[in-house]
Amino acid sequence: MASDFKSIPVIDISGLLVKCNDPNMAKDEGVCHVVKQLDKACKEAGFFYVKGHGIPDSLVKEVRYVTHKFFQFPYEEKVKIKMTAKTGFRGYQRVGENVTKGKPDMHEAIDCYREVKPGMYGTLGESLEGSNRWPENPSNFNSVMEEYISLVTDLSRNIMKGIALALGGAPDEFGGERAGDPFWVMRLIGYPGVSDCSSLEMPENDIGCGAHTDYGLLTLVNQDDEISALQVRNCSGEWIWAVPIPGTFVCNIGDMLKIWSNGLYESTLHRVINNSPKYRVSVAFFYETNFDAIVKPLEFCKQKTGGIDKFDKAVYGEHLDILPYPELYFQHILTLVV
Numbered sequence: 001m002a003s004d005f006k007s008i009p010v011i012d013i014s015g016l017l018v019k020c021n022d023p024n025m026a027k028d029e030g031v032c033h034v035v036k037q038l039d040k041a042c043k044e045a046g047f048f049y050v051k052g053h054g055i056p057d058s059l060v061k062e063v064r065y066v067t068h069k070f071f072q073f074p075y076e077e078k079v080k081i082k083m084t085a086k087t088g089f090r091g092y093q094r095v096g097e098n099v100t101k102g103k104p105d106m107h108e109a110i111d112c113y114r115e116v117k118p119g120m121y122g123t124l125g126e127s128l129e130g131s132n133r134w135p136e137n138p139s140n141f142n143s144v145m146e147e148y149i150s151l152v153t154d155l156s157r158n159i160m161k162g163i164a165l166a167l168g169g170a171p172d173e174f175g176g177e178r179a180g181d182p183f184w185v186m187r188l189i190g191y192p193g194v195s196d197c198s199s200l201e202m203p204e205n206d207i208g209c210g211a212h213t214d215y216g217l218l219t220l221v222n223q224d225d226e227i228s229a230l231q232v233r234n235c236s237g238e239w240i241w242a243v244p245i246p247g248t249f250v251c252n253i254g255d256m257l258k259i260w261s262n263g264l265y266e267s268t269l270h271r272v273i274n275n276s277p278k279y280r281v282s283v284a285f286f287y288e289t290n291f292d293a294i295v296k297p298l299e300f301c302k303q304k305t306g307g308i309d310k311f312d313k314a315v316y317g318e319h320l321d322i323l324p325y326p327e328l329y330f331q332h333i334l335t336l337v338v
Contacts, residue, residue, distance in 0.1 A: 004236045005045045010245065011037045013159065014052030020158040026165055038159075039166035042253055046268030047232050049248040050159065050220075055151050057247060060222055063148050066138045067281045071108060071190040073137070081133040083111060088130030095192065100210030107208050107272070110135075110188040112145070121291050124317040145186075149285070153184060156218050156287035159251065163218070167261055168300050178260075178293055179217060183316070185286040191229060191274040208272035208280075214254035216288035216316075221250040223282045230282070233269040242270075256289050259311045262297035264304060289316045 015030030025031050041048035070078065075094065083091035090111055096104040112132045116125050134142040157179075164173035174180075191208040208229060223230060223244050230242040230250065242250050258267045274280045289295060296313035297305075 004234050004238070006234075006238075006240060008045055008047045008049060008232065008240065008242055008250070009037065009041045010049040010051060010248065011041065012052040013050045013162065014054070016162045017052070017054055017155075017158055020161055020171075025161070025171055031162070031165070035162050035165045038162050042163065042166065042265040045232065045234075046266055047242065047250065047252045047270070049245055050251055051245075051248045053155055053249060055148075055155060059144070059148060059151070062144050063222060063283055064224060064281050066141050066144050067110075067188045067190070067283060068279070069138045070110070070135055070141065070188075071279070071281070077137070078108075078135075081110070081135050083133075085127070087133055088113070088116065088128045090130060091133040098209070100207075100212055103207065103210055105207065105209045106274075107189050107191045109190065112149075112186040112188070114182075114184045116291075121317060124315075125291060148283075149184070149186060152220055152285045153182070153287065156220060156285070157182070160218060160287070163253075163257070163265075167264060167298070168304070169298065173298070174217070174260075174289075177290060178295075179287075179289045181290045182217075183288040183291040185216075185288065187284045187286075189282045189284065191272060191280040191282070193277040193279050194275060208274045211269045211271040213267040213269055214252060214286060215256065216254040216286050217257050218287045219252050219254060220285045220287070221252075221282060222285070223250065224278075224280050227274065227276045227278055227280045229272050229274040229276070229280055231271050231273060233271075239271070254286070256295050256314070256316065259295050259314060260298050260301065262301040262305045263310045264301055291317045 011034065013034055016034040019025040019028045019031050022028065078092050081091045083089055083093055090113060093109050095106060095108045098105040098107060098109060113128055115131045116129045118129050134145065160174045160179065161171040164171055225244045225246050228241045228243045231239040232242055233239055252270065253265050253267055255267050257265055293316045294313055295316060297309045297311060302309060
């Protein structure tokens with residue numbers, strides 16, 4: 001259960017990464033040190049920063065830079081990659097089209113998913129079949145994003161090894177049929193500054209993205225420096241700022257991990273409010289389970305929590321269509337049916 005945390009911990013994960021391919025990593029002192037910190041952060045906050053992650057700072061910044069450049073284009077240019085059902089719900093959404101808990105969010109975004117080939121997941125994945133729609137400008141947009149996605153996918157997989165150890169499992173607990181072939185989602189999000197919001201033909205709303213928990217396993221957020229907008233709620237209902245720390249990713253755990261851990265780890269409510277006059281970019285990468293994974297409490301987690309399942313099992317792909325309310329992503333699919 002999340003605590004009354006007042007700040008979000010910073011974890012140097014370099015000691016984990018250097019041993020992540022060692023079959024004896026669980027016995028390494030450096031790994032154990034990182035694992036203890038991950039366990040504490042997941043239990044108390046559900047959020048943590050990671051530094052020492054090994055992804056070049058130049059690439060992290062370039063991802064934000066080309067995203068800024070795209071959002072600076074006029075709407076007529078951005079709408080060339082507009083999201084529709086025919087695009088597998090990939091592409092551009094203008095400000096206000098994303099809805100959380102029934103309210104329009106004050107952000108624009110490009111939604112990207114792992115490629116889904118026809119019939120890849122049978123009827124389960126039909127609505128998401130397709131490839132990502134990359135803009136023609138900036139000209140390096142595609143290459144930058146493809147490189148970034150590859151690196152953050154590997155990083156997420158390695159962090160999950162540490163989390164598996166923290167729960168008391170084997171490092172590869174989230175491999176195989178669980179998340180050995182992970183689905184992923186990436187949202188490139190732009191939040192207008194307060195001086196711009198008043199000129200938009202939108203309902204008055206200062207919420208960049210409404211309060212929600214994330215759906216999958218692990219989220220990595222690459223946010224603009226010097227603009228605080230992400231807030232995390234502790235168990236007393238206080239909103240704690242996740243202030244940007246250069247050289248780090250903000251990480252949080254999602255609902256699928258809550259189920260697998262049988263509640264040992266809790267996904268935490270968070271929201272975005274951009275009170276700055278500056279336009280803010282945030283690139284959120286969601287590392288998920290296998291699309292067709294059956295998610296149910298792990299036996300060793302169940303034994304730590306009274307010996308009973310606290311959650312019903314869920315199939316990741318099926319669960320997307322039966323959620324009772326919109327989440328941070330996929331809600332554009334859900335809006336069609338709720």
